Amino acid sequence: MWESLTEFPDLGRSTLxxxxxxxxxxxxxxxxxxxxxxxxxxxxxxHFLVWFxxxxxxxxWPIILLVIGALAWLGSRSWKVTGLSVLAFVVIGVFGxxxxxxATLAIISVATFLCILIGIPIGILMARSDRAQTMITPVLDxxxxxxxxxxxxxxxxxxxxxxxxxxxAVLIYAIPPxxxxxxxxxxxxxxxxxxxADAFGASPRQKLLGVQIPLALPNIFAGVNQTIMMSLSMVxxxxxxxVRGLGVPVLRAVQNQYLALGMMNGLxxxxxxxIFDRISQSYGKRLQAYRGQGRD
Amino acid sequence: xxxxxxxxxxxxxIFGKTPEKVLPLVRDEGMGKDELLEKTNHVLGVNDxxxxxxxxxxxVVMGLSGSGKSTxxxxxxxxIEPTGGxxxxxxxxxxxxxxxxxxxxxxxxxxxxxxxxxxxxxRTIRENVGYGLEIQGVGEDEIARRAxxxxxxxxxxxxxxxxxxxxxxxxxxRVGLARxxxxxxxxxxxxxxxxxxxxxxxxxxxxxxxxxxxELHKTIVFITHDLDEAxxxxxxxxxxxxxxxxxxxxxxxIVLHPADDYIRDFIKDINRAxxxxxxxxxxxxxxxxxxxxxxxxxxxxxLEDALLPMSQAPGQEVLVDGTDGALLGxxxxxxxxxxxxx
Numbered sequence: 001m002w003e004s005l006t007e008f009p010d011l012g013r014s015t016l017x018x019x020x021x022x023x024x025x026x027x028x029x030x031x032x033x034x035x036x037x038x039x040x041x042x043x044x045x046x047h048f049l050v051w052f053x054x055x056x057x058x059x060x061w062p063i064i065l066l067v068i069g070a071l072a073w074l075g076s077r078s079w080k081v082t083g084l085s086v087l088a089f090v091v092i093g094v095f096g097x098x099x100x101x102x103a104t105l106a107i108i109s110v111a112t113f114l115c116i117l118i119g120i121p122i123g124i125l126m127a128r129s130d131r132a133q134t135m136i137t138p139v140l141d142x143x144x145x146x147x148x149x150x151x152x153x154x155x156x157x158x159x160x161x162x163x164x165x166x167x168x169a170v171l172i173y174a175i176p177p178x179x180x181x182x183x184x185x186x187x188x189x190x191x192x193x194x195x196x197a198d199a200f201g202a203s204p205r206q207k208l209l210g211v212q213i214p215l216a217l218p219n220i221f222a223g224v225n226q227t228i229m230m231s232l233s234m235v236x237x238x239x240x241x242x243v244r245g246l247g248v249p250v251l252r253a254v255q256n257q258y259l260a261l262g263m264m265n266g267l268x269x270x271x272x273x274x275i276f277d278r279i280s281q282s283y284g285k286r287l288q289a290y291r292g293q294g295r296d
Numbered sequence: 297x298x299x300x301x302x303x304x305x306x307x308x309x310i311f312g313k314t315p316e317k318v319l320p321l322v323r324d325e326g327m328g329k330d331e332l333l334e335k336t337n338h339v340l341g342v343n344d345x346x347x348x349x350x351x352x353x354x355x356v357v358m359g360l361s362g363s364g365k366s367t368x369x370x371x372x373x374x375x376i377e378p379t380g381g382x383x384x385x386x387x388x389x390x391x392x393x394x395x396x397x398x399x400x401x402x403x404x405x406x407x408x409x410x411x412x413x414x415x416x417x418x419r420t421i422r423e424n425v426g427y428g429l430e431i432q433g434v435g436e437d438e439i440a441r442r443a444x445x446x447x448x449x450x451x452x453x454x455x456x457x458x459x460x461x462x463x464x465x466x467x468x469x470r471v472g473l474a475r476x477x478x479x480x481x482x483x484x485x486x487x488x489x490x491x492x493x494x495x496x497x498x499x500x501x502x503x504x505x506x507x508x509x510x511e512l513h514k515t516i517v518f519i520t521h522d523l524d525e526a527x528x529x530x531x532x533x534x535x536x537x538x539x540x541x542x543x544x545x546x547x548x549x550i551v552l553h554p555a556d557d558y559i560r561d562f563i564k565d566i567n568r569a570x571x572x573x574x575x576x577x578x579x580x581x582x583x584x585x586x587x588x589x590x591x592x593x594x595x596x597x598x599l600e601d602a603l604l605p606m607s608q609a610p611g612q613e614v615l616v617d618g619t620d621g622a623l624l625g626x627x628x629x630x631x632x633x634x635x636x637x638x
Contacts, residue, residue: 196414199373200428200479201402210430214418290418290459 031157042164049163053106053244057099064102065089072275076282085279088271097246097268104235104245104272107163111170111231116224119175123182123220124208133183140176148173148237156241166243170234177226185219186212221284228276235269246272299387300348301483301515302372307345307381309367309539312338315379323380329538341367342378343539349532351482352513356530358520364539365519366411369487372517373402385483403432407476411488413468415460415475421447422456424471428479446474450504466497470504477508486518490525502528523562527551527571535559547571552635568636569600577632578616578625588626592617595624599632606632 010016056064065086072085092101126133152169159165189212197207213220239247246265253262310318310332318336321327322343329340342364349355359365370376371383374390383390385405393401407428415424423430426443434442447456450470460468469489476484490498502525509516520526526533527547534544535555543555551571554560575595581587592615593602606614612629 190414192410192412192414193416195375196408196410196416197431198375199402199408199410199485200431200475201399201404202431203399206431211416215416217418290461 027154027157035158035160038158039160039164042159045167046162046164049106049110049167052110053103056102056106061093061098072279075279077286078282081278081282085275088275092268092271095264095268097249097265100244100246100249100265101268101272103243104232104247104269107167107170107235107238107243107245108228108231108272108276111167111174112224112228114167114171115175115178115227115231118171119178119223119227120182120220123179123223124186124213126179126183127186127212136179140179143172144176148234152237152241161242163243166238166241169241170231170238173234174227174231177230178220178223181219181223181226182216185216185223188219189215218284218288221280221287225277225280225284228280229273232269232273232276298351301351301386302347302349302517303382303384304345304347304349304368304371305382305384307342307368307371307383308379309341309364309371309376310338310379311341312336314338319379340364340539341376342371345381345536345539345541347534347541347544349515349517351515353531354509354516354518354529356518356520356526356533357536358523358526358530358533359536360521362538363536365521365536366487367539368536369485369517369519372483372485373406373408374398403428403479405481406483406485407479407481408485408487409469409472409476409489411491413460413465413472413492415468415471417460420457420459421452421463421471424460425474425478427475428481432479442478443474446478449477449508450474466493466501469493469501473501473504477512482515484514484516486516488519488521491520491522498522498525505529523566527566535562548573548576552576552638567600569603570598572599572635573597574599574602574614574616574627575618575624577627577635579627579631580625581623587615587623588613590614590626592623593627595619599636602627603629603632 011019068089069082069086072082073079076082089101092098122136126136148169151172152165155165155168159168193211193215194207197211202210235243235245236247236250239245239251246269249261249265250269252258253265308319308323309315310322312318315338318332318338321336322332322340327335329343332338332340345364345368347355347357357365357368367376371378372385372390374383374393378391385401388401390398390401416427419427422440422443425446426439429439429442444456447453450473452467452470452474455463455467460471463471469492472489476486490501493501505516506529518526518529520529530547532544532546533550535542535550537558543550543559545553548571550559551563551566551568554563573595574593574597578595588611590609590611590613591605593605595616595618597616602614606612606627606629613626616624616627618624
């Protein structure tokens with residue numbers, strides 16, 4: 001009697017096991033049938049990723065430093081941020097992590113670019129339709145909370161080990177913030193200003209491009225910043241399925257208890273994160289320079 | 297006889313879940329605002345308002361907050377859809393328009409000035425003033441030229457490249473006014489345009505508006521809760537309460553013949569000498585009577601300017617001339633004093 005209360009009346013071991021087997025078999029079948037087609041579909045992406053990584057690694061290091069410095073200056077307009085960014089890369093190079101850092105930089109850049117390309121339109125869609133918002137929000141919640149290893153399984157089953165599955169894993173984790181903040185930014189645009197646009201006869205397109213997106217830009221940019229940070233934090237996990245970069249030595253350090261190796265590469269990831277964060281944040285702040293200086 | 301520029305006919309607006317269903321309660325059974333809210337949980341915004349707005353005039357719509365005046369003005373450009381009634385502009389039914397026609401109407405025929413300015417914070421003053429033209433698809437050079445003209449007219453020369461956030465409230469509303477005027481629309485809708493400004497600046501803005509109107513002759517619908525502003529600006533004044541029209545007429549009509557206690561209460565503190573004109577006092581001469589040897593004054597002379605000359609005139613009375621120069625009649629100081637103290 002008591003036993004029937006402490007033991008939850010589940011479906012039973014054999015039923016569950018048949019069910020799981022059926023799902024696995026089904027997915028394996030799907031993977032056999034469409035795996036190659038999917039791989040072909042993602043092939044251009046793979047080529048681009050490989051090309052970009054090679055470009056970064058083969059470019060002479062002084063030029064890379066120059067480009068980093070220029071980007072930092074253009075983004076932040078601050079000598080301090082520019083100087084520290086270049087210095088961080090010099091230190092990384094001195095400690096022998098230049099090539100891994102370039103590989104990481106490659107995947108982060110491509111991931112961020114794809115997140116912006118996919119995420120902003122979805123965010124706009126969510127902002128324009130409450131229905132889309134109610135449908136997409138739970139999907140984003142799942143993407144952000146589901147343990148990465150869980151979605152690594154089907155991704156690897158479909159596409160095998162390599163850069164593209166790694167990139168997809170990064171995308172799944174890093175895309176939600178930019179979608180959410182684009183949506184939020186557009187929804188937060190002052191309704192009075194939108195009413196004025198309506199009163200002057202603006203079309204939906206004119207409102208979106210002329211009023212909503214420009215005014216949402218600081219928020220959208222906060223989303224880009226978050227996306228960069230989150231894709232950096234995926235570097236180690238991505239290295240488990242064959243993505244080159246700073247994650248690989250960290251993984252090796254974990255497996256072999258190499259303290260110094262782990263610390264060095266971990267700190268290099270942190271340095272990259274801080275540099276990207278400062279540059280993109282100060283750029284975001286400059287985007288809203290027109291605010292705040294008002295005399296009220 | 298000219299046609300009204302804007303005709304509003306039996307307009308109703310009810311806010312709530314099923315406005316169409318409760319409309320008959322208001323329209324046919326005469327249910328009031330409070331009762332409607334209590335029984336059906338719907339808010340009566342505009343209740344059977346009919347108003348003809350004549351071209352080249354400033355039509356003021358006045359009422360306290362919650363009287364439905366801002367809701368009413370938004371029906372003219374259909375920022376709000378009515379529950380019942382008609383809105384006709386230049387003979388065209390606004391409610392029958394599709395989205396494209398409506399956009400054309402908003403782009404070309406009317407513009408709007410807002411209480412909270414509603415400027416685009418990310419665009420400079422020049423870009424804000426040119427906004428309506430940009431929406432119309434006017435070329436860049438033309439926008440720059442016309443925007444500059446209106447920036448100069450409202451006295452903001454030198455601020456073209458500033459952002460709205462850098463300007464004081466009064467200056468921001470000058471931008472709002474310039475933006476409204478830049479499209480050369482016939483109709484200017486002003487929703488409590490000066491209410492957020494402090495009194496001195498408000499007075500300045502009223503002067504600017506009157507000065508511009510003297511040469512532009514637009515049809516202006518001006519919403520306000522401030523009676524002094526209404527009396528100063530309005531060629532015609534309509535007073536709303538609880539979404540319904542209480543009285544409409546010119547300033548003098550309203551001051552001399554208030555429709556009910558609500559309006560009497562409204563006008564009790566105003567300076568009547570600034571509103572009442574000699575026209576209201578003029579008594580026609582007896583047939584065959586020779587006009588007395590006293591000074592002549594135009595009919596639109598306000599009492600504040602007429603009292604002193606009247607007291608000094610022989611017999612303490614003056615003659616009043618109509619706008620066409622014909623003699624309207626005589627007005628005496630004692631009549632004037634009575635009119636001030638009614």
